[in-house]
Amino acid sequence: MTDADAAQFFQDLLWKLGDAFNDGRFDRLLEHVNEWQVRAYSGEGKWAYAEGPFSPRQHDLSDSRLVLITSSGHFVEGDDPEPFGVKNMSQAEAEVRIKDFIRAEPELSSIRVDTPVANLKVRHGGYDTRGAQVDPGVAFPIEILRELEAEGRIGELALNAYAFVGAGSQRRLLKDAGPQWAKMIQEQQIDAALLVPV
């Protein structure tokens, strides 16, 4: 985003704030921020493919084993992945070191699906994690998945769900970590995966 874009964003935000104060429609502020997020990340990026693999569903979901994987940066308290060897890295430090994360190979945290959400922590230098800390369900919905398993909508959840920091090296994910993770998942006789990028 250029300086001129940033200036335009804040100018429009202030105008919309004035409008919202006048008519009480504060949802337009959310819409404004959302539109600018879309604008900031617009474009295809460097990874574009003309074709893609498609694995047809082998069973009804009610007979399938499903795994949840998120790039939200959640982990279980007491099982901190300690990025770059740093113990108890704060969210603020992760934000300062975002360029280090983007160059690094992502690390996968295993999280048992019966983990109480109160035991979950989150750290990710690439987005506002406050909502994901208050309620992991915004990006790591293990509680609702457990409900759907109990209701029979899903046959079975895999023993573990997984999380990593999505702001990592995409090339390393593609060449190194990703193939290992996919193989590890495949070896658990998992039929389907719910993937949640943040």
Add this chain to the structure above:
Amino acid sequence: MGHLARLMEAEGIATVIIGTRAFQSQLNAMTLPRVLITLHMMGKPLGPPNNRETQREVLLEALDLLEAAEQVGSFEYVATMRPSSSK
């Protein structure tokens, strides 16, 4: 996450992605099997914190897409949030 979806599909695992509009163009460019786009903010693709009803609705729509999609590139928007320019 798009790369992980492609790698898992190649291993025979059916995948569905829940993503926000901010990353729609990148996800679309990766020719992924099944993608559900929500209009929520970055970092909260399933909805606001403690809004269990919205989160569950998004999740159920993703599972429906997982079951219904028959070909690569199956893009859907959360029905109650479908923008006028979608599809």
